[in-house]
Amino acid sequence: MDSHFRGNDRNEFMRILLTNDDGIYAEGIYAAYKELSKIADVTVVAPEAEQSSVGHGITLFYPLFARKISPENHFDGYAISGKPADCVKFAAAVLFKGKKPDLVISGINFGGNDGASVFYSGTVAGAREGCLMGINSVAISLDCFDRPDFSHAAKFAAKIAKWVHKHGLPKGTFLNVNVPVGKPKAARFTRQGIEPIHGVFEKRHNPHNKPYYWMSAKMPAHQSDNNIDTYALKNKYITVTPIHSDLTDEAFLKAQEFSKIL
Helix, strand or coil: EEECCCCCCCCCCEEEEECCCCHHHHHHHHHHHHHCCCCEEEEEECCCCCCCCCCCCCCCCCCCEEEEEEEECCCCCECCCHHHHHHHHHHHHHHHCCCCCCEEEEEECCCCCHHHHCCCCHHHHHHHHHHHHCCCCEEEEEECCCCCCHHHHHHHHHHHHHHHHHCCCCCEEEEEEEEEECCCCCCCEEEECCEEEEEEEEEECCCCCCEEEEEEECCCCCCCCEEEHHHHHCCCEEEEEEEEECCCCHHHCHHHHHHHHC
C-alpha cells in the first residue's frame, strides 16, 4: 500500500473512538454504537450536553470534567464537559494514553452537515480533530430534523468504517458522510458545496415588547448536480465527501503575482 495512505490490511479487531456533538444521550450515537460494536472495540467519549454548531472550538479557560456513565445501559462511555474536539483530545491523551485508536467516528448527527455547514458543525470538527492527530476519521450525519430513523446511517457507518480501516485515507484528509431520509439510492463520492447558508433573521418581540431576532437558514437552491454533496443528498444519495484539513490555497501560493507583493 502507498505510504501516503494510513490503511490496515490486517483482519484485526479495530479500535474506534466514537464521539458526536448532539451529546452522549443522543439517539444517533447509540445507533452508531450498536452497529460499530459488531465490528470493533468502541470507546464512547462525547459531550455531556448538546454542542451543535460549536465548530472546532476547544476549552482552554475552564476545567474539563469527565465522568463515566452508562446512558440507559446502552453502553459505557465518558461524558465530557466540553466540545467534540475536546472529547477527541481527551480520549487520545487520557484514555488511549497516546496509543491512537484506528478510527474516529463522529456522529450520527441529527441533521445534515453538507456544504458550508462543515465550517460550523461540531460533528465535522470531531472528525477533523482526529484527522489533525493523524487518525483516520469520518463524520456522519442524517439529513433529518424530525422523527429520525438512524438505521440506514448506522449500517453505512459500519460499512465505511471497515472500508477506511482497510484502505486508509490520504494524510490530512477525512470523510464527511451525509445520509438522506428514507432508503438511499446509493452512495457516491461528492465535492463539498460552497454556497453559503444565508442567514434569515426573523424579528420577534418578548412579553415585554422588546425586540429580538431568531436566526434560521435559507438553503441553497435545488440543482441537479449530483457531484456536489448538497444536491446529491437532496436527490437521495449517501454523500461521501473527502475534506482536507489543510486550507492553504496552493494555487494562490504558487502564483507569481503573489511573490511581487513582498
